[in-house]
Amino acid sequence: MSKILITGGAGFIGSNFVRMMLLGSDHEIINLDALTYAGNLENLSDVDQHERYTFVRGDIADPMAMDKVFADHRPEIVVHFAAESHVDRSVLDATAFVRTNVQGTQVLLDKSRIYKAQRFVHVSTDEVYGSLGAWGYFTEDTPIQPNSPYSSSKAGSDLLVRAAVHTHHMDCVITRCSNNYGPFQFPEKLIPLMIANALEGKKLPVYGDGKNVRDWIHVVDHCEGIRKAMELGKAGEVYNFGGDAERENLFVVKEILRLLGKGEDLIHYVKDRPGHDRRYAMDSSKARALLGWTPRHTFESGLRQTVDWYVTNKPWWERVRSGAYQAYYQQQYGAR
Ligand code: NAD
Ligand code: DAU
Numbered sequence: 432m433s434k435i436l437i438t439g440g441a442g443f444i445g446s447n448f449v450r451m452m453l454l455g456s457d458h459e460i461i462n463l464d465a466l467t468y469a470g471n472l473e474n475l476s477d478v479d480q481h482e483r484y485t486f487v488r489g490d491i492a493d494p495m496a497m498d499k500v501f502a503d504h505r506p507e508i509v510v511h512f513a514a515e516s517h518v519d520r521s522v523l524d525a526t527a528f529v530r531t532n533v534q535g536t537q538v539l540l541d542k543s544r545i546y547k548a549q550r551f552v553h554v555s556t557d558e559v560y561g562s563l564g565a566w567g568y569f570t571e572d573t574p575i576q577p578n579s580p581y582s583s584s585k586a587g588s589d590l591l592v593r594a595a596v597h598t599h600h601m602d603c604v605i606t607r608c609s610n611n612y613g614p615f616q617f618p619e620k621l622i623p624l625m626i627a628n629a630l631e632g633k634k635l636p637v638y639g640d641g642k643n644v645r646d647w648i649h650v651v652d653h654c655e656g657i658r659k660a661m662e663l664g665k666a667g668e669v670y671n672f673g674g675d676a677e678r679e680n681l682f683v684v685k686e687i688l689r690l691l692g693k694g695e696d697l698i699h700y701v702k703d704r705p706g707h708d709r710r711y712a713m714d715s716s717k718a719r720a721l722l723g724w725t726p727r728h729t730f731e732s733g734l735r736q737t738v739d740w741y742v743t744n745k746p747w748w749e750r751v752r753s754g755a756y757q758a759y760y761q762q763q764y765g766a767r
Pocket of ligand 2: 680
C-alpha cells in the first residue's frame, strides 16, 4: 500500500482515476484540487466517505500551500492531472494555462523532490505532438510541435518533467493520451456538449467543415493506462495511449443524434477554431508491448454507454452548466 497524491482528482479524468484506485487497489488516496470551474466534488459523491480517501483543496501553483500539503501527507507517489484543459478557453485567455500547467507542474516537481516522493506520473496529451495530415500516427519519438496555447503549456510541463529526470534524477514517467470521453466530462468538450445541447433541443455547433479527426478513448481505458505506467513505467519514459478509434467530428455528432433519436437539423456549422489541429492518431504499441495495456471499450459501445449516462444524469450536467458556464458559452459561441 502506498500514499498517492492525485492532483486534479475532482475533474473528469482525475475523478475516474480516484474511483478506480479506491475501489480497485489498497492505496491511500489524497485528492488535491483547487476546485476551478472544472472541478466538482459531486463527481466523487459515491466514494468520498471511503476510509482511504482524503480531499485537500489547494492550488498547485502556490508553493507555500504545496509545501504544507507535502509536509502533512508525505506522498510516495504523485499522479498529476491538475490542469486547465480546454483548448477554446486557452484561445480566449492563456493566463491560467501558463500558471497552472507550467508553473504548477514545476512547483509539484520541486515539492516531490524535496519531500522525496518516489515516483511522479505526469498526465499529458497527444496535442503536444501537433497535427497530422491524412495518414501516419504519433509515436513517442514524434517531435513536440504544439499549436494551441493549451497544448504549448502542456508541452512546457512535459519538458520540465524531462528536465527533472535529467537534472535531479527524479523518477518520473509521462503519459500522453488522445481524446477521452465518458462519465463526468464537463459539457464544454465535444461529446458531452453535443449530448447536452441535443437533449435540450439546442443547436450543435460544429467548427469549420466538421472533418477534423480525433482518436477517441474511453476514460476508464485511459485510467488503466495511467495505472500501468505508474506501476510498471520506466523513469524518463513517455507512453502513448490511444483508442484506435479515429473519427471525424461530424461522424461523432451524427452518431450522438442517432443514439438520441434527434434530427440532423440541429447541426449548426460555426466559425472554425483558430489554429484548429486537423487530425490526431496515436500509436500505442509501446504501452501495449511494455506495459501490457490494451483498451477494452470500442468507440461504439463506449459512446452508447456515455450517451446513456448523460441521459440518466441530467441533473449533474444541468447543475454544472448553470452559473459561470453560461458566461463562457456566450463568449465562445454567442458572437458566431
Ligand atoms: P478537467 O478540466 O476536467 O479537470 C482539471 C482538474 O484540475 C479540475 O478538477 C480542476 O479543478 C483542477 N485544477 C485546475 N487548476 C488547478 C490548480 N491550479 N490547482 C489544483 N487543481 C487545479 O481536465 P481533464 O479532462 O480531466 O484532464 C485531466 C488531465 O488530463 C489534464 O492534465 C489534461 O491535460 C490531460 N488530458 C486530458 C485529455 C482529455 O481528453 N480530456 C486527454 C489527454 C490528457
Ligand atoms: O487530444 C487530447 C485533448 O483532447 C486533451 O488534451 C484536451 O484536454 C481535451 O480538451 C481534448 O482537446 P480537443 O480540442 O481535441 O477536444 P474538444 O472536445 O474541445 O474538441 C474535439 C473536436 O471537436 C475538435 O476538433 C474541435 C471540435 N469541436 C469542439 C467543440 C467544443 C466542435 O466542432 N465544436 C465544439 O463546440
